[in-house]
Amino acid sequence: MALYRDDGIVLRNYKLGEADRIIILFTRTRGKVRAVAKGVRRTKSKFGSRLEPGSVIHGQFYEGRNLDIVTQAESAAVMPTLRTDLSRYGRAAVMLEVVDQISEEGQTNTALYKLVTGALAELDRDGNPLVVPAFVVKVLVLEGVQPLLDRCVTCEATDDLIAIDMSHGGVLCREHRSGDPISDDARHALMNVFDGHVRHVLETTSDQLASELESLSSRLIEQHIERRLRSSTVVDQHLIHDAEADDDSPRDG
Numbered sequence: 329m330a331l332y333r334d335d336g337i338v339l340r341n342y343k344l345g346e347a348d349r350i351i352i353l354f355t356r357t358r359g360k361v362r363a364v365a366k367g368v369r370r371t372k373s374k375f376g377s378r379l380e381p382g383s384v385i386h387g388q389f390y391e392g393r394n395l396d397i398v399t400q401a402e403s404a405a406v407m408p409t410l411r412t413d414l415s416r417y418g419r420a421a422v423m424l425e426v427v428d429q430i431s432e433e434g435q436t437n438t439a440l441y442k443l444v445t446g447a448l449a450e451l452d453r454d455g456n457p458l459v460v461p462a463f464v465v466k467v468l469v470l471e472g473v474q475p476l477l478d479r480c481v482t483c484e485a486t487d488d489l490i491a492i493d494m495s496h497g498g499v500l501c502r503e504h505r506s507g508d509p510i511s512d513d514a515r516h517a518l519m520n521v522f523d524g525h526v527r528h529v530l531e532t533t534s535d536q537l538a539s540e541l542e543s544l545s546s547r548l549i550e551q552h553i554e555r556r557l558r559s560s561t562v563v564d565q566h567l568i569h570d571a572e573a574d575d576d577s578p579r580d581g
């Protein structure tokens with residue numbers, strides 16, 4: 329068996345047998361990796377606590393046929409607030425879920441790796457409500473699907489734009505509406521975030537608008553992922569399904 333080292337973000341984990349856990353990581357160079365951590369549920373080891381969702385580790389692994397084995401895990405980034413603040417943990421969980429959905433085994437995605445490690449660190453440091461919207465916008469750009477926001481995707485009307493639908497590629501007027509409602513303020517704020525003016529939006533946004541942007545961005549990425557899954561030819565997911573019956577990792581904090 330080949331030994332390798334890689335950095336990775338723990339996306340989720342679940343029980344395996346009596347004492348082990350399967351850890352799903354998004355790694356810097358190997359994309360998504362599934363690895364067994366042996367014995368971590370028997371002892372209250374630091375090793376085990378480093379393999380919780382949201383942890384960023386320097387890891388050492390043995391390559392296996394189906395699952396690798398994680399033999400060492402050192403913390404690469406200590407993010408104390410992320411663990412103890414429920415709202416931040418919830419936001420981290422949204423981002424981890426997104427990475428879980430769009431990352432693939434054996435596929436390096438350095439831009440996504442940098443993006444998510446940066447966003448997690450930002451969330452731990454600051455906790456501002458635009459971390460998730462800014463993250464989602466950058467992911468959509470990385471995925472090559474920037475929604476049209478200044479006119480209806482169907483008729484090009486620039487007034488009375490009231491809905492947004494990623495499967496149509498952007499916002500829609502009252503007549504052509506589908507997808508989710510969007511306010512004019514949220515639409516303009518979103519345009520600013522796409523233009524990279526996150527700080528400006530943060531400074532000028534009410535709590536109410538920030539929360540609309542947060543739920544809206546979650547919906548946009550969901551719509552994108554649904555669409556991506558439908559067009560995907562990757563169906564070999566039986567391994568995940570078998571183990572997920574036993575899933576006890578926090579998914580919706």
Ligand SMILES: [Zn+2]
Nearest residue numbers: 480483501504
């Ligand atoms: Zn229209």
